[in-house]
Amino acid sequence: MFNKFFLTIIFITAVNLSAQIETYKWQPNEVDYRLNIPVAKEYKIITSNFSTLLISFCQAVYYSVFSEYDGDNCPFHPSCSAFFVESVERTNIIEGGLMFADRFTRDINFFKGYNSYPLHFTGRFYDPVYKYKLLPLTELVELIKSEND
Amino acid sequence: MILTIVNQAQDNVFLSIENRLRFGDFLFCDNDYLRAIDEYKIVLKNKESDMLKFKIALAYQELKKYNESENSFKELFSSQQFANEAKFEYFRTLYLSDNFEMMDKLIKDDSFIDASTSKEIKKLYNLKHLYSQFHIEDSSDFFDPFNDKESVELLKYFIRKQNIENKSPAFAAVLSAVVPGLGKVYTENYGDGITAFLLTGVLTFLAIDNFNAEHDFRGWLFTGLAAYFYSGNIYGSATSAQLFNAGARITFDNDLQLFLNKNNHFIPNNNLFCK
Numbered sequence: 001m002f003n004k005f006f007l008t009i010i011f012i013t014a015v016n017l018s019a020q021i022e023t024y025k026w027q028p029n030e031v032d033y034r035l036n037i038p039v040a041k042e043y044k045i046i047t048s049n050f051s052t053l054l055i056s057f058c059q060a061v062y063y064s065v066f067s068e069y070d071g072d073n074c075p076f077h078p079s080c081s082a083f084f085v086e087s088v089e090r091t092n093i094i095e096g097g098l099m100f101a102d103r104f105t106r107d108i109n110f111f112k113g114y115n116s117y118p119l120h121f122t123g124r125f126y127d128p129v130y131k132y133k134l135l136p137l138t139e140l141v142e143l144i145k146s147e148n149d
Numbered sequence: 150m151i152l153t154i155v156n157q158a159q160d161n162v163f164l165s166i167e168n169r170l171r172f173g174d175f176l177f178c179d180n181d182y183l184r185a186i187d188e189y190k191i192v193l194k195n196k197e198s199d200m201l202k203f204k205i206a207l208a209y210q211e212l213k214k215y216n217e218s219e220n221s222f223k224e225l226f227s228s229q230q231f232a233n234e235a236k237f238e239y240f241r242t243l244y245l246s247d248n249f250e251m252m253d254k255l256i257k258d259d260s261f262i263d264a265s266t267s268k269e270i271k272k273l274y275n276l277k278h279l280y281s282q283f284h285i286e287d288s289s290d291f292f293d294p295f296n297d298k299e300s301v302e303l304l305k306y307f308i309r310k311q312n313i314e315n316k317s318p319a320f321a322a323v324l325s326a327v328v329p330g331l332g333k334v335y336t337e338n339y340g341d342g343i344t345a346f347l348l349t350g351v352l353t354f355l356a357i358d359n360f361n362a363e364h365d366f367r368g369w370l371f372t373g374l375a376a377y378f379y380s381g382n383i384y385g386s387a388t389s390a391q392l393f394n395a396g397a398r399i400t401f402d403n404d405l406q407l408f409l410n411k412n413n414h415f416i417p418n419n420n421l422f423c424k
Contacts, residue, residue: 101381111340132388138282140395
């Protein structure tokens with residue numbers, strides 16, 4: 001009789017305790033809404049001419065020494081360093097350099113937002129090089145339209 | 150065995166040419182153009198019909214497969230029944246696919262334009278000129294093919310086209326050369342303008358301050374950086390003006406396209422095949 005009573009008490013206590021543990025277990029998890037988009041970094045040295053070779057080498061050094069540890073912080077796509085390399089590749093080192101100076105100024109602008117730039121699928125502001133090449137107006141309009149299509 | 154024969158007999162009736170044609174017509178009127186084309190092509194293997202070829206071309210046009218549509222309409226130019234309609238629809242396909250060079254060539258070709266469709270063809274040709282990349286030479290000639298009501302509606306876009314906002318890239322560059330960032334403010338990128346002004350200002354101050362403190366190396370370093378960002382801002386102001394102009398034109402073209410689509414490009418909707 002005593003054993004039965006004792007076992008019942010143990011059973012009820014154990015169920016209650018484990019139920020409390022279960023309650024603790026079933027707490028909702030914290031949800032992280034940040035986009036988990038892996039961005040592959042390219043350390044490509046472009047050897048088409050001396051200026052692209054120089055700039056792409058500088059980019060590779062910047063990636064290895066700073067960006068790798070600092071993290072992927074550029075709000076734009078393509079990133080500022082990729083923009084610099086691409087602009088030099090498409091134009092020349094002087095025009096590419098000016099395009100980069102302008103991009104850097106836009107990058108540190110605190111007021112930039114969704115009204116100024118379309119959103120890329122990576123969640124960054126889409127700001128391609130061709131828009132800043134001082135193309136003839138009709139050509140620029142056609143390029144933007146074809147990209148929107 | 151009897152069941153198999155009955156089944157086969159039923160299948161043959163079910164997939165007869167007449168039934169395929171009827172089913173194709175149903176799909177065509179139900180806007181299921183891709184499947185309608187398949188049915189019509191099977192019927193055409195057994196029976197020559199200009200009407201079906203015309204409907205296939207129309208279906209391609211609706212599907213925005215403009216190359217196939219143009220080729221199909223071209224085949225009907227010698228048709229007795231559908232020559233004029235095919236020519237008009239061919240012209241409309243060129244209009245929809247933005248093939249302005251070919252439109253320009255055809256509008257000058259008198260043998261192509263028939264009296265029954267000349268007004269509609271002229272309408273499409275003039276409407277194309279309303280887009281921002283084209284120039285309207287004679288404004289009185291522009292409204293000729295349209296009736297009064299249509300002209301009043303188009304006048305709004307005609308005036309808007311004449312007054313599309315334009316910012317001069319050269320002027321923007323000059324403004325930024327005078328005061329860093331002012332060119333960006335002129336192109337309505339106020340944040341970029343303020344940032345450019347602050348960046349150039351701070352770098353210039355640092356250069357002067359270091360020269361005053363006789364730190365020549367740092368002085369020259371900040372002078373170089375200030376000059377670099379100053380030049381970059383001048384270049385950026387010019388591109389910013391160009392982007393502003395492109396944006397204004399794209400907005401106008403998009404609005405115009407929506408307006409024209411809503412009004413079926415001012416072409417009466419003669420539904421020949423679906424009541």
